[in-house]
């Protein structure tokens with residue numbers, strides 16, 4: 043389930059300092075989410091595509107990851123243009139598409155797809171282990187970083203436990219349906235996951251104590267020095283600033 | 294000669310996304326009354342083989358026949374699944390109901406028995422295995438050996454025609470192992486048992502198979518091999534090639 | 535005779551809320567250079583014993599001395615804990631960091647080493663165990679045998695004076711077991727090893743203890759017992775009383 | 776249940792982020808070092824459990840279980856849910872960075888509310904436990920829907936229909952969540968009561 047396939051690549055983006063990538067992703071995403079002019083949004087879309095290109099990701103994996111948002115986009119195109127009030131644009135039978143409705147849909151589409159592409163290009167290209175290190179160096183509270191890394195570590199373990207429990211249920215003739223027996227069985231399976239998680243937490247805590255843990259988190263910092271870091275950082279910031287200024291002046 | 298109850302022919306299987314054939318043109322026939330042991334290194338595909346028989350791993354090529362009928366779709370597997378009792382490598386994975394009796398009755402309930410009938414059958418099974426006193430115990434509070442026996446009871450409560458046991462002795466002490474040997478020898482059912490312990494296998498099975506390169510090694514080869522080992526290396530652990 | 539490095543005297547322990555004494559006036563002495571095996575039925579309290587030595591279970595009565603000094607408070611245990619390397623029954627419990635090298639360096643970092651020193655020590659440990667290539671692997675992707683070796687590396691990176699290994703071979707195949715035997719025999723360190731496998735134990739330890747009724751059975755008794763068994767029952771598994 | 780990227784207006788997005796930071800800060804403050812491993816691994820369990828699909832007639836819905844997390848973790852549910860959502864974003868792209876704040880608030884606020892409302896009933900008899908946890912499960916989803924609808928409405932008045940649609944479409948989900956949470960918590964009550972908070976004195 044947790045394949046982290048995109049993190050395996052080797053590109054300009056993969057070689058950048060993860061901190062730089064996290065900061066850039068934040069800056070670009072929020073600037074993008076806050077703008078609304080179509081011309082500017084179009085430029086952001088190009089910007090996002092350029093980042094995906096720089097990360098040398100194949101179209102296949104990127105499209106696969108965009109699937110949830112594409113489904114969402116299709117859904118809003120089916121509903122919003124027709125339910126939104128305002129100046130009619132096209133009439134299809136009894137339905138009327140309104141101009142503001144279509145504009146809203148278009149805006150959401152560009153924004154959501156671009157934000158996700160920025161996310162994919164800059165963040166999905168690192169493992170959560172690396173992301174945790176970057177957040178630590180960006181002064182995110184230790185507890186939160188630890189929580190993130192520990193949760194990440196045990197998802198695979200618990201996922202496997204769940205698969206085995208479900209398999210055991212199916213081997214004993216369990217066929218899920220819409221009935222109380224099925225819901226109760228799923229509740230027991232989920233409950234068992236929580237119980238086992240809690241027992242494991244006790245053991246892991248003990249293991250940490252045995253390795254000298256006393257409440258302070260220490261970590262191996264390995265900042266990757268790369269001449270590209272400042273260049274990339276400056277480039278992305280300058281471009282974003284330009285787009286933000288354009289957005290403001292346009293009004 | 295009667296028909297085999299489980300027949301695998303030319304089965305190939307690789308996990309999705311991997312090119313390694315875990316099972317590679319594997320053939321296997323299990324007849325009624327067979328008591329087969331299986332001993333092979335980690336990662337040689339023993340568990341995968343069991344899962345293929347149960348229809349959980351779908352082979353990329355080859356034919357599976359169970360109880361004389363070819364099975365390939367989920368519906369077909371579902372129909373035979375309850376007649377094959379698979380016991381997992383880790384008993385913890387198999388026990389998810391709050392109490393022992395709930396757990397043993399879970400299978401019979403799924404078979405369509407009424408709550409009372411299921412309860413009766415569960416109790417009967419527990420007393421057959423000599424653990425009737427555990428009936429209302431909370432499953433996750435059981436000891437390792439007890440868990441194993443309850444898992445076996447849960448599987449047997451489905452009244453399967455053949456048992457597949459995946460390392461039933463892992464982590465158990467000799468006391469529980471002995472009990473298992475007695476129980477297995479008293480059962481009137483065909484089974485295939487995976488184990489890393491030669492002594493346990495020879496005590497409960499008639500033949501021991503091995504696996505290599507995704508194929509099952511014939512009985513004879515394995516015998517010879519193990520003989521040689523007994524003489525040369527005695528008690529010391531060593532690697533099988 | 536020198537002082538024992540671990541000395542338990544008259545230890546009693548029951549889990550909170552239970553009246554069963556898992557450890558009952560237990561005595562144990564481990565000397566520098568000792569290589570002790572421990573083989574006892576499930577639930578006889580082996581893991582509890584290890585946890586008591588580490589100060590994870592606090593005894594209801596009795597005295598613990600480690601490296602010649604009595605320990606009873608959390609501070610005292612904290613001070614000695616890093617000098618005793620406990621390897622857990624389930625390697626997943628012990629490998630809680632995202633990558634292998636993070637995990638092996640976790641202990642050294644807590645000992646106060648700088649990041650660079652910790653990294654060096656971790657790398658050195660990994661290459662000593664022949665798994666240097668795993669350095670940047672994500673821990674949850676390791677196979678069972680690899681997890682076990684990395685867990686051992688994590689423990690050894692603390693440079694402990696004595697090792698406590700809780701069923702290091704459970705679920706491993708002979709290849710990995712062999713590797714473990716080689717590693718253990720090459721280490722210049724005292725250890726206590728719990729295992730259900732007699733062969734493995736005899737290959738890496740000098741004496742084998744057992745546990746019964748919350749007490750440790752003396753070496754001699756166990757030896758005699760095992761001798762008798764070899765003659766009478768041969769290869770077949772059977773119960774030890 | 777989540778809001779996609781690019782939908783929310785600036786003020787709603789920023790308010791959500793601010794609230795999420797505040798909730799997470801409170802939650803982190805309440806977790807001491809002995810409990811942090813516990814919260815983390817329960818958060819992994821939440822992540823996995825929320826991927827479970829259960830049948831609903833011909834289709835299926837996935838469990839949410841923020842009620843269970845609330846009852847088990849109290850305020851710590853906030854950081855736990857935030858982290859789980861961030862990991863969902865990384866692994867599956869269900870959401871991204873800009874909507875993370877609002878989505879955490881939507882999921883975690885009901886969890887904390889249910890903790891305060893219902894955890895006092897968890898050391899009573901079986902029937903009471905089931906009833907209280909049914910309400911916690913169904914209630915969490917209901918409040919989540921309201922918050923989601925409200926965020927959409929604040930963004931754009933014309934989203935009102937969509938918001939109402941979200942609430943009604945989730946009615947059956949609420950009932951399923953209630954039933955599953957009920958059985959799940961009675962399961963804890965029976966097999967491992969230690970996992971439930973021992974009254975609110977120590978929270």
Ligand SMILES: Nc1ncnc2c1ncn2[C@@H]1O[C@H](COP(=O)(O)OP(=O)(O)OP(=O)(O)O)[C@@H](O)[C@H]1O
Pocket residue numbers: 308309311315333334335336337338339340341342382678705707
């Ligand atoms: N879900 C999976 N996805 C990909 N590869 C897998 C998966 N499960 C197992 N494998 C691989 O398939 C091979 C066979 O695994 P399998 O579990 O069948 O071996 P086994 O003989 O049962 O080993 P063991 O003695 O450790 O139980 C191994 O190399 C393993 O790494």
Ligand SMILES: Nc1ncnc2c1ncn2[C@@H]1O[C@H](COP(=O)(O)OP(=O)(O)OP(=O)(O)O)[C@@H](O)[C@H]1O
Pocket residue numbers: 435436437464549550552556574575576577578579580581582583623
């Ligand atoms: N956390 C706990 N709370 C209550 N009882 C426990 C707990 N852990 C273990 N026990 C009980 O204490 C006894 C000894 O358990 P322990 O785990 O020490 O045995 P063991 O010899 O290590 O067994 P195994 O070979 O299965 O690992 C068992 O009867 C067990 O049920």
Ligand SMILES: [Mg+2]
Pocket residue numbers: 339340341382459
């Ligand atoms: Mg296996």
Ligand SMILES: [Mg+2]
Pocket residue numbers: 580581582623700
């Ligand atoms: Mg143990």
